[in-house]
Amino acid sequence: MPLTDLSGDALEAYRSTVTAPDDLDAFWTSTLSEARSLATEPQVRQVDCGLRLVDTFDVTFAGYGGHPVRAWLHVPASERGRRPLVVRYHGYGGGRGLAHEADVWALAGYATLRIDTRGQGSGWSPGDTGDPEGCDPSAPGFMTRGILDPATYYYRRVFTDAALAVDAGRALPQVDADRVVVTGASQGGGMSIAVAGLVPDLAAVMPDVPFLCDVRHASEIADSPPYTEIAGYLKTHRDHVDRVFETLRYMDGVVLAARATAPALFSVALMDAICPPSTVYAAYQAYGGPKELAVYPYNDHEGGQAFQEARQLEWLEPLLQ
Numbered sequence: 001m002p003l004t005d006l007s008g009d010a011l012e013a014y015r016s017t018v019t020a021p022d023d024l025d026a027f028w029t030s031t032l033s034e035a036r037s038l039a040t041e042p043q044v045r046q047v048d049c050g051l052r053l054v055d056t057f058d059v060t061f062a063g064y065g066g067h068p069v070r071a072w073l074h075v076p077a078s079e080r081g082r083r084p085l086v087v088r089y090h091g092y093g094g095g096r097g098l099a100h101e102a103d104v105w106a107l108a109g110y111a112t113l114r115i116d117t118r119g120q121g122s123g124w125s126p127g128d129t130g131d132p133e134g135c136d137p138s139a140p141g142f143m144t145r146g147i148l149d150p151a152t153y154y155y156r157r158v159f160t161d162a163a164l165a166v167d168a169g170r171a172l173p174q175v176d177a178d179r180v181v182v183t184g185a186s187q188g189g190g191m192s193i194a195v196a197g198l199v200p201d202l203a204a205v206m207p208d209v210p211f212l213c214d215v216r217h218a219s220e221i222a223d224s225p226p227y228t229e230i231a232g233y234l235k236t237h238r239d240h241v242d243r244v245f246e247t248l249r250y251m252d253g254v255v256l257a258a259r260a261t262a263p264a265l266f267s268v269a270l271m272d273a274i275c276p277p278s279t280v281y282a283a284y285q286a287y288g289g290p291k292e293l294a295v296y297p298y299n300d301h302e303g304g305q306a307f308q309e310a311r312q313l314e315w316l317e318p319l320l321q
Helices: 008-013 024-037 154-170 187-198 215-221 227-236 238-249 253-257 277-286 306-320
Strands: 043-047 054-062 068-076 083-089 111-115 175-185 204-208 264-269 291-296
Touching: 008 277, 024 154, 054 154, 068 154, 083 154, 083 187, 111 154, 154 175, 154 187, 175 187, 175 306, 187 204, 187 253, 204 306, 215 227, 215 238, 215 277, 227 238, 253 277, 264 277, 264 306, 277 291, 291 306
Parallel strands: 083 111, 083 175, 175 204, 204 264, 264 291
Antiparallel strands: 043 054, 054 068, 068 111
C-alpha cells in the first residue's frame, strides 16, 4: 500500500480545523447524567468456556437509555483481590466475540472487559447487543444513522455505552476502580479517545489507528469505508452538508481528545487507507494529557498488531504499579 496522505514534516505539522461547539460540555454532561440515572447494577454470570488459566464472566450493564449492553469479563484464575482493568472496545462491525477469546491483558494479570458495540457484531466478530433506537434514512453502515442531529446520532449512544462500561467495570468486585485503562483499535481507538474526554479519572488510554477523528477531513480523503459512508450520504443529500458536520463536531475525536488528561499511547500507520494518518495525528496533537505515539511507516490499517501489544505491555506496567 503506497503513501496516500501527508508524510514527513507536513504530517507532523498538521492540525485539524475542527472546533468544539459552544455547548459541548452541556451536551455531554446532560447525556451522561441522563444515562447514569437509568443505570442498574451489572448482571454477572460465570461461564465455563474451557479456559483453565482465566475465569470468564458474562456481563450485562445498562448503557444509553438504560439499554442492555453485553461484555465478557476475563480475570486471571490464579489471582485474587482487585486487579487493574483494561476495557477494550472493538473495530467497526465487530462485537465482543466468543467467551473463550481472552485478550493478552488477562494473561498479563489484568482484568479485561470486552465490550459489545450496539447494533454491530455481524461483520467479523459476533456480538449480542442490539440498538433499540430508530433513525432517519441513512447510508448503508452505521456512520450516518441519525446524523442530522447530535441528539439522535448513532455515536452519541455508542460513546455513552463506552463511558458507562467504565462505570460498570468499576462496580465489579474483581476490579480496582482506581486503575482503569481503555483501549481499542480503529473504531475502538476512536471510542477510547471519546471516553478519555468524557471520563476524567482514567489511569491510561491506548488508542490504536483510531477512527472517528478529524471526520470531515477524513471523509474528503479516505477512499475506503467507513468514512466513505459519509461522502456517499452527502452525494445524495446535497443539502445536508452543514447539518452533518455540525453534528459530527460533538463526536469528533479531535474535539474530545482536547478534554482528556490521562496518559495516552497512540499508534498510527502511515499507509493506512481506512484511517488516514493525518487524522490520527490531528487527534494526537489535540490530546490534552501526557502522550506518546508509536509510528508504523509501512503498515496499512492493521497497524502494529503484536508489535504494538508488546509496546503497550511495557508502557502500561509502570503506570499501574
